[in-house]
Amino acid sequence: MHIKFNTYLLAYALNALYRRGFKSFFTFLMLSFITFLMASILIIAHAIKYELSLTIDALPELTIQNLQAGRHQNISLEHLDTLLDIHGVQRAIPRVWGFYYFDNAGVNFSVMGIDTFDHQTKEHLETMVTAFDFEAFVATPSMVVGKGVQRILNENYYKDYFNFITTEGNFQKVSLAGVFDARTSLESNDMIFMPQEIVRNIFGMHPQEATDIVLRIANKDEIATIITKVKALYPSSRIITKEAMRVSYQSIFDYKSGIFLALFLVCLVTFLMIVYDRASGLSSEEKKEVGILKAVGWQINDILKEKFYEASIIAFSAFLCAIIAALFFVYTLQAPLLRDIFTGYSVLKPTFVLPFVVDIQMLSVIFFLSVPIYMAAVLIPSWKTATLDADEVMR
Amino acid sequence: MMLSPDVIAILVLDALFLLFGTFAFVLSLGIARHFDAHSFHERQYALEKKALLVATIIQYIFYLKLPLFLFFIFTSDTISNLITGAMCAAGVVNSVDFGLLLFAFKIINLYLFGFWLVLHTLDLKNETLPYTRAKFSLFVLFFFFLVAEIFCDFYFFNALNIDKIVSCCGTLFSATSTSSIRFIFELPHPILLSMFYGTFALHVMLFFRKDALGFLLVNLFFIPLSILALILFFGTYIYELPTHHCPFCFLQKEYHYVGYLIYITLFGGTFFGISASIMSLADQRKTYASFYRYSFYLTALFVAIVSAYPLLYFYRNGVWL
Known part of the structure; x- marks a missing residue:
């Protein structure tokens, strides 16, 4: 029960590791690499989750979509006043948006209509509307685009304007008024903003229709009641809450990193076997060492303790190195290769910078999946070594 | 899954x-x-x-x-x-x-x-x-x-x-009729508190007397009693809310993770207390003073932490909850 820290034993363990130079270094390197891989994946998932949670904070509380036969349909603007009459609804804002497929580059742009006279659904849209004159954009069709969109347009020689093809097959020429760069580039990279009239024209939408309606609700506690009321008014509608989005985002990324980890376990088990095997096969040098130690009076417990010190030194130093390497890899190098697991493979992949977040929970997961597992792998071999008979090994 | x-x-x-x-x-x-x-x-x-x-x-x-x-x-x-x-x-x-x-x-x-x-x-x-x-x-x-x-x-x-x-903890640990542990809410606070501090006083006394059997019983009794006191009385002062009785919520960030400290001191203190008693009972020649000491320190710390909440509340507001 009493754990006394023995510095002499620690020094002896360090020396023993040093004496077995290559063997110890190899184990250390392997453990570090495996822990590093695992840590990188978890840190990336965590950072993206954090970035998304920032995005979600800015979202309106409720989004109401119109469904027909289970498919999303445009919603009539007549509903607006009825929705506003519900107590607790601060604002009801119709949104006009959609995806525009650009054949040449094979990408989808997210096209979002802006109504200058209405409130904007997000804060950063508000700042953009004040920065650009969207009223003037109606007369001379113009748009503000995200960085990724600008890059794609440039590659296809659209420097100042872009020709959208409307549903009727006509061209809608829209000039490029500016580039928009939000704090969270995760969501703004593939965005195009232009007045709602032009968006309706491109997508062939009726002027009295919107894609969906978002509700701002001042009091969080009233959300549940408002949902019931909306549901009673429009039984065919689908109502998406901010909370539901947050939960589904979190489960998606938990799931993604979980799947990775589950597959990774195979790797971990293989590693365990290798360590077990290497630790079991003793060289004649090591056997001689145990024999001498026993001859000078060491007990089985002392040798076990020394082996435990050795394993802890390797495990903890590998853990620390792996964490530092993973932090460097993810935040300084921005995790090349690995982050593609999470961001998908669309051409307009958002080029965002991962925000720096490290929390104890993530570190604990990495710890629990590296240090104890290594210790477990060497537990039985250490015991086997420690219980070798002195007369046998010295013979 | x-x-x-x-x-x-x-x-x-x-x-x-x-x-x-x-x-x-x-x-x-x-x-x-x-x-x-x-x-x-x-x-x-x-x-x-x-x-x-x-x-x-x-x-x-x-x-x-x-x-x-x-x-x-x-x-x-x-x-x-x-x-x-x-x-x-x-x-x-x-x-x-x-x-x-x-x-x-x-x-x-x-x-x-x-x-x-x-x-x-x-x-x-x-x-x-x-x-x-x-x-x-x-x-x-x-x-x-x-x-x-x-x-x-x-x-x-x-x-x-x-x-x-x-169900949220607000309904699980409430005095309403749907709660499954409703009956414990019938225990009046003065009785509960006098039992709690009385047991602690006994703990201190037996610690100085190094009475193994008594110490064992006191520690065994102290665990459920403390959890009960946390649910019924001390919890409400941590939350500063007379209706909230959850023994889990104070493990969260909003309460500075104080729950971890509370439970570690409670379980640690009683663990050392029970161990000290068992060891002394098994081996009469020694008294295992260090275990008695750990038990006493941790339990005293536990009592100090949980008592600080109501006292500070009273100091700031001049009334009890």
Whole structure:
């Protein structure tokens, strides 16, 4: 029960590791690499989750979509006043948006209509509307685009304007008024903003229709009641809450990193076997060492303790190195290769910078999946070594 | 089934425990049956070596279970964000029928493994190894608790359903008629508090007298009493809300994770107290003063922390809740 820290034993363990130079270094390197891989994946998932949670904070509380036969349909603007009459609804804002497929580059742009006279659904849209004159954009069709969109347009020689093809097959020429760069580039990279009239024209939408309606609700506690009321008014509608989005985002990324980890376990088990095997096969040098130690009076417990010190030194130093390497890899190098697991493979992949977040929970997961597992792998071999008979090994 | 990294980590370590535990269990059976410190038989020699392995495995499991238990609570708290209705670990734990049982198993197992290690130390100190057979027989018993806990763990994470609506701790621990623990709310505060501080006073007295049997009983009594006092009285002052009785919420960030300190001092204090008593009872020659001391310090710290909340509340507001 009493754990006394023995510095002499620690020094002896360090020396023993040093004496077995290559063997110890190899184990250390392997453990570090495996822990590093695992840590990188978890840190990336965590950072993206954090970035998304920032995005979600800015979202309106409720989004109401119109469904027909289970498919999303445009919603009539007549509903607006009825929705506003519900107590607790601060604002009801119709949104006009959609995806525009650009054949040449094979990408989808997210096209979002802006109504200058209405409130904007997000804060950063508000700042953009004040920065650009969207009223003037109606007369001379113009748009503000995200960085990724600008890059794609440039590659296809659209420097100042872009020709959208409307549903009727006509061209809608829209000039490029500016580039928009939000704090969270995760969501703004593939965005195009232009007045709602032009968006309706491109997508062939009726002027009295919107894609969906978002509700701002001042009091969080009233959300549940408002949902019931909306549901009673429009039984065919689908109502998406901010909370539901947050939960589904979190489960998606938990799931993604979980799947990775589950597959990774195979790797971990293989590693365990290798360590077990290497630790079991003793060289004649090591056997001689145990024999001498026993001859000078060491007990089985002392040798076990020394082996435990050795394993802890390797495990903890590998853990620390792996964490530092993973932090460097993810935040300084921005995790090349690995982050593609999470961001998908669309051409307009958002080029965002991962925000720096490290929390104890993530570190604990990495710890629990590296240090104890290594210790477990060497537990039985250490015991086997420690219980070798002195007369046998010295013979 | 929740396949988040935290859950995987817990389940992987559970699997390891099960593997090593089973191994230790099989070896323990042999040791418990045939161990004889006076024998010079070859088998006895092999058994002594095996005893060391089993002891090492049990130490490994125990020292990992300690941080893993805290991690389990922490994970349950995080999962509560995902489950509709749950606001803290209480909701998550109660979302399955045997949730509380799992929790009880986890705490009991920590105590059991801890006592085992105490007995092990005591055994090694004596050159005749008087408790070896006893401790391995005990492990054979404890192993079933371990297995039960691991299976509960597995079923718990398997049964967790994100889409299911669970009860929040506000309703689980309330005086309303739907609450299953309603009857404890009938206990008046003055009686509860006098029992709580009375037991603590007894604890202090017996600590100075080093009365092993009394100390054991007081510590055993102190655990449920303290949890009851936390739910009924002290909790409301931590939350500064007379209606909120949850013993889990104060583990969260909003209350500066004070719950971890509270429970570590409570369980640590009683653990050392019970160990000290058992050791003194088993070995009359020594008094194991250091364990008595740890028990006293931790318990005193626990009482000081929980008492500080109502006192500070009264100091600031001039009224009791």
